Amino acid sequence: MFATDHFVVQPSGSPHQQIPPKDRDELTVKDILRFIRSSWRLCLLWMVVSLGVGGAYTVLSPGYYSAYATILLSSPPAPQPGEAQADERVYVESQIQVIQSDEVVGRVVDHTGLAEDEEFVTDDSWRTRISSYVQGQLASLFGTELPTAEPNIRDEAMVLVRRAFSVLQMGSSRAVEIGVTSSDPQFSAMLANAIADGYIGNQRERRQAAGAEEASDLHKRLAELREKAFVTESLKELQSDPESAERARVLFREQQSAAEVYRSLYNALLQRTLSDFSASSLIPSARVITAAEPPRQRSWPPTVLMVALSVMAGGVAGVGHALIRQAMNHRLITVEDVHRSTGLDRIVGIRRIPRRRWNVVGPCEQSLQPVYSKDAPELHSSLSKIASRMRGVQGRQGGFVIGVASPLAKSGSSTVAVHLARLIAATGQKTLLIDANWQKPSMDQPLLNAEPGRKLARAFAIIPAHQEGLEVLVLRPTGSISELNASLSISAALQHLQQEYSCIVVDFHSTDRTADLEAAMGVINEVLLVLQARRTFADHLEGILRIIPAEKLSAVILTRMNRAAFSPNREYRP
Numbered sequence: 001m002f003a004t005d006h007f008v009v010q011p012s013g014s015p016h017q018q019i020p021p022k023d024r025d026e027l028t029v030k031d032i033l034r035f036i037r038s039s040w041r042l043c044l045l046w047m048v049v050s051l052g053v054g055g056a057y058t059v060l061s062p063g064y065y066s067a068y069a070t071i072l073l074s075s076p077p078a079p080q081p082g083e084a085q086a087d088e089r090v091y092v093e094s095q096i097q098v099i100q101s102d103e104v105v106g107r108v109v110d111h112t113g114l115a116e117d118e119e120f121v122t123d124d125s126w127r128t129r130i131s132s133y134v135q136g137q138l139a140s141l142f143g144t145e146l147p148t149a150e151p152n153i154r155d156e157a158m159v160l161v162r163r164a165f166s167v168l169q170m171g172s173s174r175a176v177e178i179g180v181t182s183s184d185p186q187f188s189a190m191l192a193n194a195i196a197d198g199y200i201g202n203q204r205e206r207r208q209a210a211g212a213e214e215a216s217d218l219h220k221r222l223a224e225l226r227e228k229a230f231v232t233e234s235l236k237e238l239q240s241d242p243e244s245a246e247r248a249r250v251l252f253r254e255q256q257s258a259a260e261v262y263r264s265l266y267n268a269l270l271q272r273t274l275s276d277f278s279a280s281s282l283i284p285s286a287r288v289i290t291a292a293e294p295p296r297q298r299s300w301p302p303t304v305l306m307v308a309l310s311v312m313a314g315g316v317a318g319v320g321h322a323l324i325r326q327a328m329n330h331r332l333i334t335v336e337d338v339h340r341s342t343g344l345d346r347i348v349g350i351r352r353i354p355r356r357r358w359n360v361v362g363p364c365e366q367s368l369q370p371v372y373s374k375d376a377p378e379l380h381s382s383l384s385k386i387a388s389r390m391r392g393v394q395g396r397q398g399g400f401v402i403g404v405a406s407p408l409a410k411s412g413s414s415t416v417a418v419h420l421a422r423l424i425a426a427t428g429q430k431t432l433l434i435d436a437n438w439q440k441p442s443m444d445q446p447l448l449n450a451e452p453g454r455k456l457a458r459a460f461a462i463i464p465a466h467q468e469g470l471e472v473l474v475l476r477p478t479g480s481i482s483e484l485n486a487s488l489s490i491s492a493a494l495q496h497l498q499q500e501y502s503c504i505v506v507d508f509h510s511t512d513r514t515a516d517l518e519a520a521m522g523v524i525n526e527v528l529l530v531l532q533a534r535r536t537f538a539d540h541l542e543g544i545l546r547i548i549p550a551e552k553l554s555a556v557i558l559t560r561m562n563r564a565a566f567s568p569n570r571e572y573r574p
Contacts, residue, residue: 034334034336035322035326038322038333039318039319039322039326042318042321042322042325043314043315043318043319043322044318045318046314046315046317046318046321047310047311047314047315047318048314049314050310050311050313050314050317051307051310051311051314053310054306054307054309054310054313055306055310057301057306058301058303058306061301062183063183063298063300063301064181064182064183064298064299064300065181065182065183065184065185065188065294065295065297065298065299066179066180066181066188066295066299066300067179067180067185067188067189067191067192067292067293067294067295068177068178068179068180068192068290068292069177069178069192069193069195069196069288069290069291069292070170070175070176070177070178070288070289070290071175071176071178071196071199071200071286071287071288071289072174072175072286072287072288072289073091073092073095073174073175073176073286074203074285074286075174076088076091088174089172092169092174092176093169095176095286096167096169096176098199098202099167099176099178099195099199100162100167102158103202104195104198104199104202105158105161105162105195105198106154106158107198107201107202108161108191108194108195108198109154109157109158109161110154111194111197111198112190112191112194114157114160114161115153115154115157116153117157120157120160121153121156121157121160161191161195164180164181164182164191165178165179165180165181165191165192165195166178166179167179175289178192178195178196178292179192180192180195180292181299181300185294185295185296186294188292188294188295189292189293189294189295190292192292193288193291193292196288196291196292197288199286200285200286200287200288203285203286204285207285330537330538330539331534331535331536331537332531332533332534332536332537332538332541332558333533333534333561333562334349334533334558334561335347335348335349335558335561337538338531338541338556338558341538341541341542342538342541342542342545344553344556346553346554346555346556347555347556347557347558348382348385348386348555348556348557348558349558349561350379350382350557350558350559350560350561351378351560351561351562352559352560352561352562353376353378353379357376357377357378358374358375358376359374359375359376359377360373360374360375361373361374361375361463361464362463362464368435368461368463368472368474369414369435369437369440371414371415371418372414372418372433372435372463372472373463373464374415375419375422376415376419379415379416379419380419380423382557383416383419383420383423384423386420386528386554386555386557387420387423387424389554390402390526390554391525391526393424393427393429393503398498398499398501398502399498399499399501399502399504400502400503400504400525400526401494401498401503401504401506401523401524401525401526402420402503402504402505402506402524402525402526402527402528402554403506403508403517403520403524403526403527403528404416404417404420404505404506404507404508404527404528404530405508405509405510405511405517405527405528405529405530405544406510406511406529406530406531406532406544407510407511407512407531407536407540407541407543407544408510408512408532408535408536408540409509409510409512409513410532411510411530411531411532411535411536411559412530412532412557412559412560413507413508413510413530414435414437414507415559416528416530416557416559417433417505417506417507417528418433418463418470418507420505420528421433421470421503421505422470424503424505425470429502429503430500430501430502430503431470431471431501431502431503431504431505432471432472432473432497432500432501432503432504432505433463433470433471433472433473433505433507434472434473434475434490434493434494434497434504434505434506434507435472435473435474435475435507436475436490436506436507436508436509436516437507437508437509438456438475438476438477438481438486438490438509439509439513439514440476455477455481455485455486455488455489456475456476456477456481456486456489456490456493457475457476457477457478458473458474458475458493459473459474459476460472460473460474461474473493473497475489475490475493483514483515486514486516487514487515487516487518487519487520488519490506490516490519490520491519491520491522491523494506494520494523494524495523498523506520506524508520511543511544511547512540517544517547517548518547521547521548521549521552524552525552526552526553526554527548527552527553527554528554528555528557529541529544529545529548529553529555529556529557530556530557530559531556531557531558531559532558532559532560533558533559533560533561533562534560534562535560541556
């Protein structure tokens with residue numbers, strides 16, 4: 001099913017002249033646009049398939065939920081005399097490491113009882129199953145046994161908890177966010193709050209322990225100063241001896257002076273202790289500012305991200321598939337493909353014609369192919385240009401034989417042959433159309449004229465045309481026949497009929513089925529080569545061109561081109 005008028009022109013030269021590799025490998029904007037036009041459906045198909053796979057994964061895969069708890073860290077400790085102020089960013093990073101430490105995680109595991117939860121501790125992932133299976137097979141292969149060790153349930157629970165959560169600083173503040181991801185939203189919120197409480201409880205216990213140790217040291221120092229500050233009470237009784245009394249008074253005054261000093265130190269230390277205690281009670285500790293709530297929507301797989309990834313993956317796969325097909329298949333889709341593959345300059349593009357545009361010219365005998373009774377006016381323009389440039393048709397020389405062939409079956413060669421024969425017959429020349437498709441089903445035996453010595457029987461028929469009609473000669477075997485005998489019989493029939501008709505159009509079998517075209521090449525004056533777009537490859541075209549002499553190739557007709565590949569803004573020139 002065709003339409004018309006697509007031509008490409010190459011400067012004078014042999015039709016079989018190949019294009020230099022450098023010209024053939026050039027990439028232009030036109031090539032890119034043509035690639036996009038020919039591949040967008042494939043890319044769209046891959047995108048649809050990828051979206052389907054991504055949607056199935058989103059729906060069928062187990063969902064994961066993330067819960068978040070936010071805590072505000074305490075202020076960095078005051079520097080000791082002579083020390084520089086601690087960097088707050090470094091302090092926050094150190095506290096994040098503390099939250100992820102075994103001390104805090106172990107506290108969470110102990111307080112939540114996760115070590116006793118068999119469902120939580122058991123690792124039933126595919127990776128664990130495959131690893132256990134491989135280890136077992138290797139052990140049985142080498143005749144050894146896997147070492148059995150008592151599992152440390154608490155450590156395994158700590159590893160699983162550490163994998164399930166992450167800690168992130170919020171901006172440049174002292175607030176950190178604890179995120180827990182799990183398949184159970186309730187468990188995610190519970191574990192996030194447990195980690196936050198575990199860190200705060202751990203910090204509180206550490207501060208209490210440090211405060212108790214510091215208080216114990218202060219009490220010891222206060223006790224020592226108290227003993228030294230109030231030791232003079234035992235020296236208030238003086239001796240009766242004047243010299244001894246004088247020495248005692250001197251000693252008492254010295255002890256009293258020392259006691260005054262110790263009492264001032266004691267009072268200063270006591271006052272400092274009380275002020276430090278009251279100040280430490282006012283320093284805020286870490287606290288939860290946002291408790292985790294069970295999430296309503298799952299965090300993985302995210303729908304928007306899966307759609308975006310599916311579209312991107314489908315687009316990449318579609319483009320890759322199109323590039324591989326472009327590099328491997330070498331399909332002939334446009335006239336430029338034929339020109340680029342072989343360097344031919346006599347190329348006609350015919351667009352696909354819908355069935356509603358085909359006309360039935362009249363009743364056709366049962367012995368003829370059904371396509372011979374159909375007519376498409378859209379084919380006349382292109383075929384008339386081709387016919388007008390054939391030497392035998394234009395010069396009206398007798399016995400001019402035109403072969404119509406194709407490298408593959410069902411490419412439209414019979415349609416082109418019957419339309420070309422009608423156009424030549426309309427010029428007034430005595431024209432004969434030969435149906436040389438001898439491998440097609442035979443007609444009724446009484447209709448065939450099987451003369452002695454002929455390998456193929458003949459049957460003459462008439463199909464409607466503009467004037468008296470177009471004569472058709474049908475060649476069919478009456479029995480089993482070899483390809484060689486059939487080819488020789490066709491060549492002999494052509495030599496005999498050249499004396500009776502001015503122009504003979506031969507509808508050959510495709511060259512992938514018989515060698516009739518090659519066998520009759522000595523009788524044929526010109527050849528019309530018919531290719532079907534998107535079905536014929538460059539290898540098919542190169543194979544049939546090897547058996548057609550360059551001077552006998554009249555034109556190449558590319559049929560059934562789609563609208564995207566068809567461009568009527570060309571002219572046919574010899």
